[in-house]
Amino acid sequence: MFKKFLSICIDEFPETLEYTESNENATVVTTTVLKREIMCIPEENGEVDSIDGPQCTNYNLHKSHGDHVLDSCVQLVDEHLGDKYRRASRTIYGNRIPWKTNKLAEMKSAGLLYVSYWGNGALGAFASFMLTEETGLVEGDAAHEVSVPVIYLYEIHVAHAHRGHGLGRRLLERALCEGVARRVRRVRCDFFGVALTVFGDNTRARRLYEAIGFCRAPGSPAPAAPALRPTRHGRKRVVVARDPLYYVYCLHMP
Numbered sequence: 001m002f003k004k005f006l007s008i009c010i011d012e013f014p015e016t017l018e019y020t021e022s023n024e025n026a027t028v029v030t031t032t033v034l035k036r037e038i039m040c041i042p043e044e045n046g047e048v049d050s051i052d053g054p055q056c057t058n059y060n061l062h063k064s065h066g067d068h069v070l071d072s073c074v075q076l077v078d079e080h081l082g083d084k085y086r087r088a089s090r091t092i093y094g095n096r097i098p099w100k101t102n103k104l105a106e107m108k109s110a111g112l113l114y115v116s117y118w119g120n121g122a123l124g125a126f127a128s129f130m131l132t133e134e135t136g137l138v139e140g141d142a143a144h145e146v147s148v149p150v151i152y153l154y155e156i157h158v159a160h161a162h163r164g165h166g167l168g169r170r171l172l173e174r175a176l177c178e179g180v181a182r183r184v185r186r187v188r189c190d191f192f193g194v195a196l197t198v199f200g201d202n203t204r205a206r207r208l209y210e211a212i213g214f215c216r217a218p219g220s221p222a223p224a225a226p227a228l229r230p231t232r233h234g235r236k237r238v239v240v241a242r243d244p245l246y247y248v249y250c251l252h253m254p
């Protein structure tokens, strides 16, 4: 299935991401073009081992280039979410190891695909995801035991310089959800859809996911219920619901 999945991704993710910007009088128009690179983290002795070529780099066969890609990705994650990871690392990873070390180890999980976009040698955007199985997504499964095939989105990042031009939506909505996931659904009738984890206070990313149609998964942490707290003068005040550390979102494709 991995080879089929990869060929769908190669078809559905655009080879370039392009956008134009103009100055106030529209006299100068600049076009930015970012070029695609796809890399896979192979499973040991799996069919992914045989994958390598101009359309997809096999991390195991090109470690030094692969490490450059992963270092650039983790650098972007640090720029965007480093503060949140530093604060939450022990809760997320359950150890005292620096978050970037944990993140890099996670980023080498077998089966992950990286679709990255580059301009002038710099990483402009990337999405990493895996075709896997996940629990906690099925409505009515109170024990969160039912495991379903999903595309799990590990990361989506657009560098500051390229934000607000529709690239995030282009990659997630058009390429991954409407493109890749719809096609996987056609060949696997038990396929659930797309799932992801997002920090509770990452409102910009959450707005994007909700605009595309993602909902909080049944097994996701929920906001703490509003509570009544006494003020210094003895009167009660309502504390508004607080976001948990993270939410799990999913997009079901029945």
Ligand SMILES: CC(=O)SCCNC(=O)CCNC(=O)[C@H](O)C(C)(C)COP(=O)(O)OP(=O)(O)OC[C@H]1O[C@@H](n2cnc3c(N)ncnc32)[C@H](O)[C@@H]1OP(=O)(O)O
Pocket: 080, 081, 153, 154, 155, 156, 157, 158, 159, 162, 163, 164, 165, 166, 167, 168, 169, 170, 196, 197, 198, 199, 202, 204, 205, 207, 208, 211
């Ligand atoms: C699974 C995970 O990876 S969770 C972590 C997600 N990644 C991050 O938080 C990293 C930092 N953020 C980013 O990289 C980017 O902001 C992304 C990926 C969330 C969005 O990428 P962009 O290319 O900027 O988004 P795009 O231009 O496609 O806009 C999509 C939506 O984002 C939101 N958005 C865009 N610009 C803004 C802004 N200035 N302020 C608030 N929301 C905005 C809007 O909801 C917009 O919806 P619209 O298409 O209806 O206008």
